[in-house]
Amino acid sequence: MTLPASRRHFLQLAGAGLALAGSGLPRSAQAQPATVAAPNADVGAVLLNFNECPYGPSPAAQQAARDSIASCGRYRFALAGEVRDAFVALAGIPADHVRLYPGSSEPLNRAATLWTGPQAGLVVADPTFETLGEMAAARGAHVQKVPLRNDGAHDLRAMVAAAHARPTGLLYVCNPNNPTGSISPAEELAWLLANKPAGTRVLLDEAYLQYSEQPSLIAQVARRDDLIVLRTFSKLYGMAGLRLGVAAANP
Template identity: 25%
Template sequence: MSKSLLPKNIAELKAYSSAKSEKLTGTTWLNANESPYAKEFKLSLGNLNRYPEPQPEYVIDAYAKYAQLNAEQVLMTRGADEGIELLMRTYCESGKDSIAIFTPTYGMYKVSADTQNIAINELSQSLLLNADVSEICASIGGAKLVFICNPNNPTGSLTPTSKIAALAKSLSGKALVIVDEAYIEFCPEQSAAPLLQDFENIAVLRTLSKAFALAGLRTGFLLANTELLAPVRKVIAPYPVSTAVAMIAEQALNTDSVTQMRRQVSILNRNKDSLKTLLSNSPKVTQILSGEGNFVTLQLSDRSFIETAMQQGTIMRPFSLYGEDNWLRISIGSEQELEQVRLWLEQPE
């Protein structure tokens, strides 16, 4: 009976498969692009009988300062995923409008679009990186939202901000350019946030899940100018941010915590360089996608090597890419965690 009530697009929906959706057992977790750093936070929760601020002013102000924007350009969301969903719900008409994505890329753009019966114009990362702006815009066609994951997950590739600006200029009045900067702390000079001073049709997605080491908090931000954000503010749930989340986010964004985050990013970037050296010297690895972010994506000579790693308790993220199933994404962990990767790589084949 319940199946007969489902809309066709939901009945046929292929759900997003996150790194945590499989029940795996292991001791070294390098599969979800999480930070290896944990931190203690203080909570005093004597007021949970009251609703929270819809947009907690102290968190918004702190993030605006961090992002070098004005407070009215910042909307706090439940992870960057809610920002993706909100933009589609606000700007796309179900069964009529479309979005453009550049694959391979983050899978939630497709899931959110499919959920809301929004068509997807699936273009390639190669087109985004190598074609000129006029060719890209012609391929985008009538898409209302253009999603650029930058750095891109899972390839780590970067689209120059000059190209993002040129795309936004060319698409002015036709489409919004959405820049997903989940990994931007690992290459902050590449952020598109400064473009907001010149463009009304750019939005930037941010998260505290990666460099800020708060994947369990589910906190993100949507950055854009007032005119773009105003209708989104009408669509967002009335109380999207819990009191506890707001208190932790405020602490995570104070000056000392931001300094600590940047120090940790420097360590992780050094660890990434060490890992890439290890991988480049391994006969098990046939190709490394050199990119930004807190992960390295590589191709193995034999997919069975992944099983060996899992048996020793080292959990990484296998997936198919470019039509082949022998790809692996390794999150950058601590030196001790990456030592387990080295032991795996040096095991006899």
């Protein structure tokens, strides 16, 4: 079975990450960075475990950030609409299918809160980005970790089989995968969407998509209600510290 969800319920979870932080859960159940640089660490150091872009934002993005400082004492809500509209124009999806977030962590946590629990498990690759699995486990969900194939790619057929084997609320695919950089081709993802359990949602994390030649599946959120696609400006656009991300899904 899967957990019921609605737009209202989804929006009410804005504080889910903060609630977890203060919930008394063990540290391992909370999203924690693998390494924190010492205060006197060389700011030019490249911390490989964070997958940061060491070059930072483009000169144009840096100038836009500087220009915004003079008016940052105001709530400039219109700017969010401008960013959203620019994104949907590139993605070719309706504006009401997009929400902006501070990076990808919050929509990952919301997805786990909505669609996993004691009676709605999570299927992930092993290894992959761990935050979603930790959050789901903290909620009492069974987290089924499916080993990567010998070539390092997701074993999508084994993941679908695992989703059919027990009630699964969410199936997570990071493409390209973090930390292996391996690719799940579009035709294999199409097979996954066609063969997964009807009640299981797919969370497709495209944080590293621009580092590959793979097409995005984001346009499919306009045609189906069981797919959530995440994008972030943290990696390719060098904005890890500025915290900007996008979740695309059926409203």
